[in-house]
Amino acid sequence: MNFDSNPSTLGRFDSVARSDAEVRAEFLKKTYFHLAGSIWAFMLIEWVLLQLPVEGLVAGMIGSPMSWLLVLGGFMGVSYIASRWALDAVDIKKQYMGLGLYVVAEAVIFLPLLYVAKTYYPDVIPAAGLLTLIIFTGLSGVVFMTRKDFSFMGGVLRIATFVALGVIVGALLFGFSLGLLFTCLMIALASGYVLYETSNVLHHYRPGQHVAASLALFASVALLFWYILQLLMRLQSRD
Numbered sequence: 269m270n271f272d273s274n275p276s277t278l279g280r281f282d283s284v285a286r287s288d289a290e291v292r293a294e295f296l297k298k299t300y301f302h303l304a305g306s307i308w309a310f311m312l313i314e315w316v317l318l319q320l321p322v323e324g325l326v327a328g329m330i331g332s333p334m335s336w337l338l339v340l341g342g343f344m345g346v347s348y349i350a351s352r353w354a355l356d357a358v359d360i361k362k363q364y365m366g367l368g369l370y371v372v373a374e375a376v377i378f379l380p381l382l383y384v385a386k387t388y389y390p391d392v393i394p395a396a397g398l399l400t401l402i403i404f405t406g407l408s409g410v411v412f413m414t415r416k417d418f419s420f421m422g423g424v425l426r427i428a429t430f431v432a433l434g435v436i437v438g439a440l441l442f443g444f445s446l447g448l449l450f451t452c453l454m455i456a457l458a459s460g461y462v463l464y465e466t467s468n469v470l471h472h473y474r475p476g477q478h479v480a481a482s483l484a485l486f487a488s489v490a491l492l493f494w495y496i497l498q499l500l501m502r503l504q505s506r507d
Contacts (some may be wrong), residue, residue: 285471295478299469302482306371307489313375318386326380333440339377340436346373347487354480363479370483374490381497389501396497403496404462404489411466418467425460432457451499458492 284295330336346369353366385393411418432454439446465484473481 282474283472284469284475287475291475295473295475295481296469298478299473299481299485302367302479303485303489306367306482306486309368309371310375310378310486310490313372314378314382317375317379318382322379322383326383330380333443337437337440343373343377346370351480351483354483355477360479367479367483367486370486374486378490378494381494385497385501389504392497392500392504396493396500399496399500400489400493403459403492407459407462408466411463411470415470416467417471418463419472421460421464425457425464428457428460448499448502451495451502454495455492455499458488458495461488461491464488 284292287295328335329339350366350370350373353362353369356362356366382393410416435446435450438444462485465481465488468484469481
């Protein structure tokens with residue numbers, strides 16, 4: 269799940285939006301450079317993992333509802349710590365540790381899904397990556413062209429996230445399928461996070477917080493990719 273940065277903690281009066289054009293341009297360049305680096309690092313880690321004999325690890329992670337709940341719980345805890353480190357206002361090493369920790373955690377949590385996709389639906393992985401890129405670019409373009417502040421979406425997104433978590437936990441405990449509709453709704457939620465986090469990058473982060481900004485964007489991209497990949501796998505399984 270996505271751990272967004274609350275705009276109320278980022279500062280409004282010393283934000284990048286109130287800085288001069290050179291500072292804004294430098295912040296955006298650093299943010300998206302770190303986002304691209306995070307995505308490439310994720311892809312590299314995932315590629316390495318998938319070259320290893322990970323069948324036992326994957327089976328241990330998803331072998332039972334309780335084991336997957338423990339994995340999800342661990343991921344949420346690590347994500348929270350990584351987000352807090354990335355927002356550290358003083359220690360740049362801690363910021364990078366937070367971003368690196370989050371990328372590694374995402375690679376681990378993605379491993380079962382990508383292992384199944386690689387084994388049974390290999391064609392959907394690049395297709396899901398391309399669709400994720402198209403949607404992310406389009407939504408980011410909306411924010412940058414309109415200059416609209418989507419921070420008002422934060423509360424709704426957080427409520428929707430907790431509801432979705434409840435549904436996921438319920439599905440794991442009681443054994444019911446979430447279905448295609450839930451997957452589509454989660455893609456919509458992830459798209460909302462892309463709008464929200466891109467808006468925060470434009471309006472609410474302070475100069476020097478590009479690492480935290482890139483982590484928030486990466487979390488949104490990962491969430492979007494997760495459910496687009498699931499959607500394509502579900503659709504292909506029906507053929």
